[in-house]
Amino acid sequence: MIGHRSQDFKxxxxxxxxxxxxxxxxxxxxxxxTSSAWGVMEGAIRNLVVRGVVNCMNGAFSDKWHDVxxxxxxxxxxxxxxxxxxxxxxxxxxxLEQEAGKVDVVTLIHNETSTGTLNPLEELCSVxxxxxxVLLVVDTVSSxxxxxxHMEKLGIDVMLTGSQKALALPPGLAxxxxxxxxxxxxxxxxxxxxxxxxxxxEKNATENMTPSTPCISLIFALKDKLEEIAEEGLQNxxxxxxxxxxxxxxxxxxQGFELFPExxxxxxxxxxxxxxxxxxxxAMVKTLKQKHxxxxxxxxxxxxxxxxxxxxxxxxxxESISVLLSALDEVLAAI
Numbered sequence: 001m002i003g004h005r006s007q008d009f010k011x012x013x014x015x016x017x018x019x020x021x022x023x024x025x026x027x028x029x030x031x032x033x034t035s036s037a038w039g040v041m042e043g044a045i046r047n048l049v050v051r052g053v054v055n056c057m058n059g060a061f062s063d064k065w066h067d068v069x070x071x072x073x074x075x076x077x078x079x080x081x082x083x084x085x086x087x088x089x090x091x092x093x094x095x096l097e098q099e100a101g102k103v104d105v106v107t108l109i110h111n112e113t114s115t116g117t118l119n120p121l122e123e124l125c126s127v128x129x130x131x132x133x134v135l136l137v138v139d140t141v142s143s144x145x146x147x148x149x150h151m152e153k154l155g156i157d158v159m160l161t162g163s164q165k166a167l168a169l170p171p172g173l174a175x176x177x178x179x180x181x182x183x184x185x186x187x188x189x190x191x192x193x194x195x196x197x198x199x200x201x202e203k204n205a206t207e208n209m210t211p212s213t214p215c216i217s218l219i220f221a222l223k224d225k226l227e228e229i230a231e232e233g234l235q236n237x238x239x240x241x242x243x244x245x246x247x248x249x250x251x252x253x254x255q256g257f258e259l260f261p262e263x264x265x266x267x268x269x270x271x272x273x274x275x276x277x278x279x280x281x282x283a284m285v286k287t288l289k290q291k292h293x294x295x296x297x298x299x300x301x302x303x304x305x306x307x308x309x310x311x312x313x314x315x316x317x318x319e320s321i322s323v324l325l326s327a328l329d330e331v332l333a334a335i
Contacts, residue, residue: 004213012219013208019226023234024159025150026177029205032222033174033196034215037141037162040176042068043196044107044137044158047186049074052103054095054134056080056087058119059112060301061139069107077103083303084115084272086265089123096131104185105135111143113165114300116272116309117261118143125154135182141165142269144175145229146241146313157182163218166241166269167225168314173218178202241268244312244321251325255332260307269313274306281305284331292327 002008013032020030033040045053045068052075055066060083069076079095081087087108096103106128111118121138128136135157140149144161151159160176163169178186178198186198194200200211229237248271252259260272275281282305285298297309312321 001216004216005209009214009216010208012216012223013210016219016223016226017208019230020175021177023145023226023229024175024177025148025154026152026159028177028179029202030175030177031201031205032210032214032219033176033201034172034210034212034218035174035196036171037139037160037174038068039196040158040160040174041065041107041137041139042072043193043198044160045069045072045074045105046196047189047192047198048135048137048158048182049105050185050189051075051101052077052099053105053107054079054092054099054103056092056106056108056119056124058085058087058115058117059083059109060114062107062109062112065107065109065139075102079106084117084261086117086262087119087124089120089127092124093127093130096127096134100131104133105137107137107139109139109141110149111140111146111267111269113142113267113270113309114272114303115260115307116267116270117265118147118267119265121149122154125156129155135179135185142267142313145234145237146269147238151177152179163222166313167222169221169225170218172215173222175222240317241313244316244318245269245271247318247321247325248310248312251328255329260303270309270311272303272307272309275299275308279332280335281308283335284308284328287331287335288327291331294324294327296324 054077056079057063058081137158138156141162142165146166157179163173164171204211245268258274258276260274281298288294299307
């Protein structure tokens with residue numbers, strides 16, 4: 001352990017910035033927040049929303065962002081698709097046209113893990129660019145380092161992720177970057193709070209510090225992970241995730257299941273499988289864990305039992321995926 005106000009910590013924090021900026025696609029500093037990503041997601045609402053916010057909603061986590069907006073006392077408007085359907089550019093444009101002058105922030109979850117749906121990020125960013133007074137906040141928690149996301153090229157104002165998904169680290173660390181115009185907006189908001197105050201993060205970042213006591217152990221782990229990503233090569237990492245995801249998709253088809261998301265919008269981080277065979281998902285998940293030591297998800301929220309989810313993100317390899325699928329084959333043959 002090192003002192004969190006020491007030169008050692010400053011040096012550690014500074015050493016991360018080149019790699020993080022490359023991963024985020026920004027020249028701005030990447031902030032380290034001792035929290036889950038939800039802390040930053042709520043912080044973005046408190047820092048940036050003055051008139052109102054449009055919440056893009058197509059799953060459990062994006063739906064929750066709408067609830068968070070309301071609980072922060074903000075005027076929140078829905079841009080909603082059915083679970084498993086993407087947010088379409090024309091949908092968002094229609095809402096922004098109807099709410100012109102009444103909203104100044106859009107929130108979007110790039111990869112909705114509850115349904116395994118990957119939203120068309122580039123097209124949605126293009127829509128928001130046509131509304132210069134509207135800031136775009138994007139959650140890349142389960143797409144970060146799985147697919148390319150270039151913050152500045154896309155015009156994203158706040159891009160955030162967490163440690164526990166594709167980075168394959170323990171939970172408790174959020175990473176985020178903000179645009180200059182998001183920083184300037186934040187400075188005008190008087191009730192933005194303290195713990196997630198973007199202005200405080202910016203002020204401390206100039207000294208390679210954090211506003212509050214950081215989770216130093218996780219930051220050491222992040223340094224190790226960034227070195228691992230550099231050794232693998234970012235493009236190779238993208239390719240590995242795509243290949244692993246295809247292995248899962250092939251298995252889904254072979255077993256007679258279907259993917260839950262609308263075709264063409266499937267996640268590359270995981271598969272959300274529709275239980276079209278009508279199996280006992282809870283029994284499958286329980287047996288898989290007890291007999292083989294693997295844990296998969298038996299459906300999230302209102303999709304529990306109707307779907308199940310298998311992750312291929314982070315440290316997974318074709319070998320680890322193959323062992324899991326062999327175990328699943330054995331379990332399914334017995335139920």
